[in-house]
Amino acid sequence: MSFFHWLTTGSSNGILLEQEKEPALSKPFLPFYSSATLQSAGFSHGYDFTKPLTKAQLCQIARLANIIDERDGKPLAEKIENCPKQKISVVCADAIDDEPYVSSQINPLLHCRTEIVQALNWLADAFEAQTRFIAVYKNMSPLDTKIPSVIESVEVRSMEGRYPMEIRAFQSLGEDTLIVGTAALLHLHRAVTQGKIQTTSFITVAGNCISNPRNLEVTIGTPVSHLLDRCGLSRKPSYIIQGSAMHGITVSDPDKTSVRADTRSILAFHVDHQEQLYSCIGCGRCIEACPAALNPRKLYRCVTTNHGEQAIALGLFHCIGCSTCSYICPSRLDLSHIITLGKQKFSKDKN
Numbered sequence: 001m002s003f004f005h006w007l008t009t010g011s012s013n014g015i016l017l018e019q020e021k022e023p024a025l026s027k028p029f030l031p032f033y034s035s036a037t038l039q040s041a042g043f044s045h046g047y048d049f050t051k052p053l054t055k056a057q058l059c060q061i062a063r064l065a066n067i068i069d070e071r072d073g074k075p076l077a078e079k080i081e082n083c084p085k086q087k088i089s090v091v092c093a094d095a096i097d098d099e100p101y102v103s104s105q106i107n108p109l110l111h112c113r114t115e116i117v118q119a120l121n122w123l124a125d126a127f128e129a130q131t132r133f134i135a136v137y138k139n140m141s142p143l144d145t146k147i148p149s150v151i152e153s154v155e156v157r158s159m160e161g162r163y164p165m166e167i168r169a170f171q172s173l174g175e176d177t178l179i180v181g182t183a184a185l186l187h188l189h190r191a192v193t194q195g196k197i198q199t200t201s202f203i204t205v206a207g208n209c210i211s212n213p214r215n216l217e218v219t220i221g222t223p224v225s226h227l228l229d230r231c232g233l234s235r236k237p238s239y240i241i242q243g244s245a246m247h248g249i250t251v252s253d254p255d256k257t258s259v260r261a262d263t264r265s266i267l268a269f270h271v272d273h274q275e276q277l278y279s280c281i282g283c284g285r286c287i288e289a290c291p292a293a294l295n296p297r298k299l300y301r302c303v304t305t306n307h308g309e310q311a312i313a314l315g316l317f318h319c320i321g322c323s324t325c326s327y328i329c330p331s332r333l334d335l336s337h338i339i340t341l342g343k344q345k346f347s348k349d350k351n
Ligand code: SF4
Pocket: 289, 290, 291, 292, 293, 294, 295, 296, 318, 319, 320, 321, 322, 323, 324, 325, 326, 335, 336, 339
């Protein structure tokens, strides 16, 4: 049985993530443009968007507008082009945002719902898809923001389950589904109606040392330090992540790291160094939580004691790097980081 088949059908592993999305989600996103953003937008495609748009036309517009789908970093034009029309029967807008703090897909959906649903409808009509819906994550609490069950006559489907929900939900939908992020749909709408190229990304700036957590619409290429200045720091961050709490990469120099077209969040955290790292207490939570059915505790031990062959036999290379084990460990061991280092270290032995 393949990993993904097992993940979507046979696994009860993983954790239910309580979502720390407030207060960024409940506030409308703020524009954080440079003057270059405003000047550089604009191309002419000459299509009448009040009439149905064909797949070829949408593909051409997405290409002219340089739209990158934030959910997978792929050019939207390529995704549309590579989907055979006869094969697609479902088109889905992805607003799952299943990671703590991050609301950069659901926030634009709530504040630009008409535009996003119109772009979803253009795509669904062009593919003659029987089903279209918007996917959100169910385990979001506490939320002041009410997530509607229908937006502009399109169903909002709450995807329920354990992390990583974004992978589980979409693997279960099958190959007849075209999935596009809500931010990419908003960029598509602007391209079709206003001839705008994509020069911005929708980004959540949050974490336990951000004074004013917000969703911002930011010019691509803006240094991360400008975003931190915009939202304010209540104390010095111990680390900054570009990406997400579970999947992101560490930003070593916020002045030299820039926002990309597919950046979804910048998170800054302060760690109290009084907190000690403890030894494994053998609680087994990491084993219960691992969505790949691995034993992170044993993998950690094999890597730290340089037992590469044993680690490989235990499934080292099946780790998907989701960080669930580190997140849940009461001893605060960074299991995922060590396992990732082990993958790099022992990859030669594997080949
Ligand atoms: S990072 Fe790897 S070992 Fe840890 S929970 Fe995810 S898949 Fe399992």
